[in-house]
Amino acid sequence: xxxxxxxxxxxxxxxxxxxxxxxxxxxxxxxxxxxxxxxxxxxxxxxxxxxxxxxxxxxxxxxxxxxxxxxxxxxxxxxxxxxxxxxxxxxxxxxxxxxxxxxxxxxxxxxxxxxxxxxxxxxxxxxxxxxxxxxxxxxxxxxxxxxxxxxxxxxxxxxxxxxxxxxxxxxxxxxxxxxxxxxxxxxxxxxxxxxxxxxxxxxxxxxxxxxxxxxxxxxxxxxxx
Amino acid sequence: xxxxxxxxxxxxxxxxxxxxxxxxxxxxxxxxxxxxxxxxxxxxxxxxxxxxxxxxxxxxxxxxxxxxxxxxxxxxxxxxxxxxxxxxxxxxxxxxxxxxxxxxxxxxxxxxxxxxxxxxxxxxxxxxxxxxxxxxxxxxxxxxxxxxxxxxxxxxxxxxxxxxxxxxxxxxxxxxxxxxxxxxxxxxxxxxxxxxxxxxxxxxxxxxxxxxxxxxxxxxxxxxxxxxxxxxxxxxxxxxxxxxxxxxxxxxxxxxxxxxxxxxxxxxxxxxxxxxxxxxxxxxxxxxxxxxxxxxxxxxxxxxxxxxxxxxxxxxxxxxxxxxxxxxxxxxxxxxxxxxxxxxxxxxxxxxxxxxxxxxxxxxxxxxxxxxxxxxxxxxxxxxxxxxxxxxxxxxxxxxxxxxxxxxxxxxxxxxxxxxxxxxxxxxxxxxxxxxxxxxxxxxxxxxxxxxxxxxxxxxxxxxxxxxxxxxxxxxxxxxxxxxxxxxxxxxxxxxxxxxxxxxxxxxxxxxxxxxxxxxxxxxxxxxxxxxxxxxxxxxxxxxxxxxxxxxxxxxxxxxxxxxxxxxxxxxxxxxxxxxxxxxxxxxxxxxxxx
Numbered sequence: 001x002x003x004x005x006x007x008x009x010x011x012x013x014x015x016x017x018x019x020x021x022x023x024x025x026x027x028x029x030x031x032x033x034x035x036x037x038x039x040x041x042x043x044x045x046x047x048x049x050x051x052x053x054x055x056x057x058x059x060x061x062x063x064x065x066x067x068x069x070x071x072x073x074x075x076x077x078x079x080x081x082x083x084x085x086x087x088x089x090x091x092x093x094x095x096x097x098x099x100x101x102x103x104x105x106x107x108x109x110x111x112x113x114x115x116x117x118x119x120x121x122x123x124x125x126x127x128x129x130x131x132x133x134x135x136x137x138x139x140x141x142x143x144x145x146x147x148x149x150x151x152x153x154x155x156x157x158x159x160x161x162x163x164x165x166x167x168x169x170x171x172x173x174x175x176x177x178x179x180x181x182x183x184x185x186x187x188x189x190x191x192x193x194x195x196x197x198x199x200x201x202x203x204x205x206x207x208x209x210x211x212x213x214x215x216x217x218x219x220x221x222x223x224x225x
Numbered sequence: 226x227x228x229x230x231x232x233x234x235x236x237x238x239x240x241x242x243x244x245x246x247x248x249x250x251x252x253x254x255x256x257x258x259x260x261x262x263x264x265x266x267x268x269x270x271x272x273x274x275x276x277x278x279x280x281x282x283x284x285x286x287x288x289x290x291x292x293x294x295x296x297x298x299x300x301x302x303x304x305x306x307x308x309x310x311x312x313x314x315x316x317x318x319x320x321x322x323x324x325x326x327x328x329x330x331x332x333x334x335x336x337x338x339x340x341x342x343x344x345x346x347x348x349x350x351x352x353x354x355x356x357x358x359x360x361x362x363x364x365x366x367x368x369x370x371x372x373x374x375x376x377x378x379x380x381x382x383x384x385x386x387x388x389x390x391x392x393x394x395x396x397x398x399x400x401x402x403x404x405x406x407x408x409x410x411x412x413x414x415x416x417x418x419x420x421x422x423x424x425x426x427x428x429x430x431x432x433x434x435x436x437x438x439x440x441x442x443x444x445x446x447x448x449x450x451x452x453x454x455x456x457x458x459x460x461x462x463x464x465x466x467x468x469x470x471x472x473x474x475x476x477x478x479x480x481x482x483x484x485x486x487x488x489x490x491x492x493x494x495x496x497x498x499x500x501x502x503x504x505x506x507x508x509x510x511x512x513x514x515x516x517x518x519x520x521x522x523x524x525x526x527x528x529x530x531x532x533x534x535x536x537x538x539x540x541x542x543x544x545x546x547x548x549x550x551x552x553x554x555x556x557x558x559x560x561x562x563x564x565x566x567x568x569x570x571x572x573x574x575x576x577x578x579x580x581x582x583x584x585x586x587x588x589x590x591x592x593x594x595x596x597x598x599x600x601x602x603x604x605x606x607x608x609x610x611x612x613x614x615x616x617x618x619x620x621x622x623x624x625x626x627x628x629x630x631x632x633x634x635x636x637x638x639x640x641x642x643x644x645x646x647x648x649x650x651x652x653x654x655x656x657x658x659x660x661x662x663x664x665x666x667x668x669x670x671x672x673x674x675x676x677x678x679x680x681x682x683x684x685x686x687x688x689x690x691x692x693x694x695x696x697x698x699x700x701x702x703x704x705x706x707x708x709x710x711x712x713x714x715x716x717x718x719x720x721x722x723x724x725x726x727x728x729x730x731x732x733x734x735x736x737x738x739x740x741x742x743x744x745x746x747x748x749x750x751x752x753x754x755x756x757x758x759x760x761x762x763x764x765x766x767x768x769x770x771x772x773x774x775x776x777x778x779x780x781x782x783x784x785x786x787x788x789x790x791x792x793x794x795x796x797x798x799x800x801x802x803x804x805x806x807x808x809x810x811x812x813x814x815x816x817x818x819x820x
Contacts (some may be wrong), residue, residue: 014409054332063446066497067473067816068579070800071542078561093446110382111451112406113414113473114443119745142397144389145381153406164579224595225573 003028003198004104006155018116018153029185029198036178047188055125056178057087062098064118066105069132069164073104076167086174095121100177102170103154105149106134121153125186125197129173130156133163157199176202226456236586246288246332247271254281259313259337265514266754266767268322268331272313275336275345282334282351284747293641297322297782298359300366301769302392303343304340305563308750308772314338317368321348321769322754322782325659326641347373354644356649357790365390365478375425380471380819383417389479398478399451405667416491420455425467427457434459439801447550447805450815454792454804466793470786473815481779485745486512487586487721489776493766494580496781499542500760501535501571502528505584511588511667511755511766515748516719523711524588530601530704531574532666533697533758537608538567539760540690540697543812548619549685550627550809556619563611570600586746587720592713598610598705605705610696612691620688631808634682635796643794644787647762649811652689653681659758666757671700683803690812719746745774756771761785781820785813 027080061083065073076083083089092098092112095118107115118130130150136159138148150156157180158172183200187193236645247269251258257277262270264630273281285292287418300319303309315337322333336345347370348355359370360379367388370376378385387394395401420438430436442453457464474768477496481489493504499615513520520528541564568578574597575581575590578714583590619625635645637655650657658675660668676692678685713719721741728738756765762784771777796804 012408014407016408018406018408020408030264030565041771053554064444066451067475068495071579073497074557075561075565079558080562080565093710099774106475108451108474109385110474111403113411113418114472116406116411117415118444126798141475141480142399143480144395144398144401145476145577146398147404148398152404166578222576222591222594225600 001028002026002201003185004201006197006199007195019155021155023123023155025201026198029194044188044193048185049182051188052182052184053089057180058090058099058129059086059088059174059178060090060092060097060099061088061094062095062101062118062122063091064101064104066103066107066128067110067134069104069135071165072167073131073170076170078142083171083172086171086178088174095119095125099125100127100129100157102129102131103135103150103156104131106139106141107150109145109147112147112153115150116153125184127157127177127181128154129158129160129170129177130154131160131170131173132165133161136161139163139175149170176205200206241388242383244464250281250284250364253674255265255459257281262335262752264752264754265581266333266752268333268754270335270752272335272337275338278321278334278336279346279348279351282323282348284321285332285521286351290325292323292325292328293638294324294326294644295321295348295355295358296331296644296763297765297767297780298348298362299353299780300368301361301778301780302366302559305392306771306777313337317343317366319345319362320767322551326655329662343367344369344371346371349373352644353642353794354787354790357786358593364388367391369797378392378471380474382414382471384414387453389476390513396476396483407611417586420467420469422457422559423682426466436464441804442469447808449546449808449813451585451820452789452813452815456801456804458801461802463796463799463801463804466796466804468789468792470789470815470818472819474819475816478781479778481776481781483775485774486743486748486776487741489779490584490586491580491582494582495816496783496820497539497759497761497764497785498579498814499535499539500817501531501538501579502575502581502583503532503539503759504755504764505582505705506532506666507610507755507757507759507764507766509586510757511753512748513769514755515751515768515770516588516717516746518715518717518719520588520666520715521712522667522709524707524713524715526704526707527589527593527713528584528666529612529668529671530701530708531571531581533700533704534567534571534601534604536697536760537694537701538564538571540694540812541567543690544687547809547812548625550805553619553625558597558613559615562776566604566607570597570604573597585721587712587717588712588714593708598708601701605698605702608694611679612694616691618686620684620691626684626686627811628802628806629684629687630682631680632683632803633799633810634680635791635795636681638793639794640681643791645762645791646784646787647758648689649686649762650677650787651675654679658764660757663756665755668697671703672762673699683806686810686812702737719748721746747772747774759784761790761814761817783817783820785811785815785817788813 003026005024005026024166102182135150158177182204185198187195257274258652259272264270290513298321303315317338320335322329361374362368364378364380425720437458439456442448453469455467463724480492496504541560545560548556575583637653640650640653654677673696674687681726742811748770752769754767756763765782767780769778
């Protein structure tokens with residue numbers, strides 16, 4: 001598996017564009033460790049996956065909504081879909097307490113600086129789910145007041161398609177985020193090892209499911225319930 | 226004064242009372258009433274000289290059966306018009322739509338403006354809600370209103386260049402450089418959004434205290450979306466507040482100018498995004514009026530049924546969040562369970578949950594599926610007991626009552642002055658529901674009541690919506706019991722898309738089908754307007770066709786816009802928790818404010 005390495009930069013130039021962090025594609029850092037020393041390599045692998053296991057099952061979402069998608073996101077939070085099954089029901093009203101932010105809705109030109117501010121207020125480790133067509137790409141709103149995709153300025157981890165996506169799709173997006181967190185390599189402490197953040201480049205769902213999806217030729221008729 | 230009858234179908238609204246009104250006005254103002262335009266709007270449309278505008282407005286407001294409400298105010302950029310039937314020459318037209326609740330009638334005034342002289346006297350002194358509408362016209366068209374207290378941009382960011390609804394302003398984001406945000410740009414934008422009390426005529430302190438300015442939003446759990454309100458506080462007491470909107474402006478009106486009549490339907494769903502097909506209704510009604518389509522009985526009844534179902538799901542969302550804003554955590558879990566049940570029916574019938582875009586010009590997307598009545602009946606049987614439970618557990622709960630009784634109360638006169646409609650108006654005891662007063666889509670055939678409140682406070686607004694859900698359940702039950710048979714699409718050349726069976730018979734019908742689906746229907750040049758009692762109040766679509774496949778101007782009047790504008794007056798002297806209770810009780814979504 002290949003990884004994306006992100007390193008924080010202390011000195012930020014005025015004209016620098018968001019997203020700020022430098023990113024590069026690298027090989028799995030853990031493999032190198034293992035080759036260097038069997039014992040410390042194994043230890044770090046165990047520690048890493050334990051920490052990641054803890055992180056991915058206690059994701060606290062930031063209570064942040066922009067438009068229609070937020071209603072479906074709320075549906076996922078309530079009883080019929082029950083997001084608590086995935087350990088992500090502790091909604092935080094402050095970005096400082098939240099682990100991930102769902103851009104649920106259209107990203108407006110007037111709102112973009114505000115979203116950036118809120119993202120900056122979240123503490124590492126933090127993730128972003130882009131929910132719905134507007135946040136993914138602008139969707140059906142190719143219009144003067146809408147930013148054509150929130151990834152124009154935020155680093156997005158998972159894209160959830162739909163207009164709006166059903167709550168089930170959002171939950172699947174959350175699970176994909178969890179899968180990717182399990183594969184992450186983050187510094188275990190500020191004195192242990194490399195201080196970069198290594199994010200696994202997860203396989204695209206479209207490519208993975210394409211074969212199976214095009215097999216479907218018999219679709220249910222809409223003429224009866 | 227002359228009346229033109231260029232379009233034979235256009236009925237000048239010179240019937241009885243309206244006629245005498247126009248006559249009285251023309252007696253009084255003579256040559257300053259330039260012209261009466263014949264349209265399909267169903268109301269007299271009068272062109273007024275700019276100099277006489279305020280006086281005419283004043284007269285209409287003071288007349289017996291007064292026009293108490295400024296229902297809508299916006300403009301049209303006329304510079305690219307090809308089929309303007311009526312003089313006077315105008316580069317821009319500003320229109321004022323007035324509503325008389327006591328007389329149950331409307332009138333529209335239009336003022337022609339020249340490109341070199343884009344200014345008008347402000348009507349904010351006469352109608353208080355003109356304030357925001359005029360700011361919107363300034364923002365979108367660059368027309369100045371003299372005497373306006375704070376003519377700032379309202380929807381676009383303060384750093385924006387240009388006026389988006391002008392025809393020479395770009396429509397697409399992709400016509401432009403891709404959006405980038407730099408560290409410096411971020412700082413500048415944030416600085417521009419910083420609140421300046423002096424600009425709003427607010428003092429930073431009085432002789433006793435220094436006021437605190439609290440920024441609530443644009444992201445706040447109780448703000449129901451991207452809404453910002455700046456509070457001037459003396460301790461917990463709100464001295465004044467300034468709502469700031471525009472964080473949810475999706476340019477729906479500009480979008481209407483580039484989508485075909487048919488392909489704009491999905492955009493209407495996303496105006497009041499919890500209202501679903503309820504939003505399609507005023508739009509397709511207005512288009513059908515332009516096209517002259519008479520819809521079948523079955524299509525009308527199905528429309529009513531689905532619209533009422535969405536009224537229930539919207540009110541359920543309201544109820545859950547309203548109570549959550551008051552501090553009750555669990556109701557939202559219950560109401561969302563009910564919503565899920567509603568969505569199961571909606572999905573089975575329309576194939577989509579929130580934005581079905583299911584109504585079509587001339588009918589529906591498809592007929593009801595087999596077995597719909599069983600599903601719908603299950604939902605109708607499920608609801609009454611739940612509604613009773615909400616009432617028992619929450620509305621009879623002393624905590625809820627203490628938090629909401631006599632909070633943010635206003636009377637009917639105040640509501641009308643601010644353009645408040647829908648349940649918020651009826652909570653003041655004013656019996657004005659378009660479904661009864663001007664039945665559309667066959668509402669006259671249904672047996673239902675219009676629930677009314679007494680005090681116009683946050684409690685009544687909540688209680689009334691529970692009652693409204695009961696009435697909607699009643700209407701749906703009648704739809705199940707008496708669903709008429711017949712076609713789900715009207716037999717009319719402009720029905721879009723045309724019935725498929727017909728396309729396979731003849732090369733001509735095949736071509737017609739192809740053109741209508743690819744380019745969209747061509748509607749005759751005219752103007753039409755349709756208003757419906759939507760989930761949050763009166764939603765109106767005012768369409769101007771220039772004889773093309775697209776709308777020349779789509780004006781969307783949404784109920785939530787004036788509801789938010791009214792807030793400062795209600796909140797002065799209140800406490801912060803009252804503001805939260807009031808925010809919960811208005812029932813707004815930001816897309817319905819900013820469009």
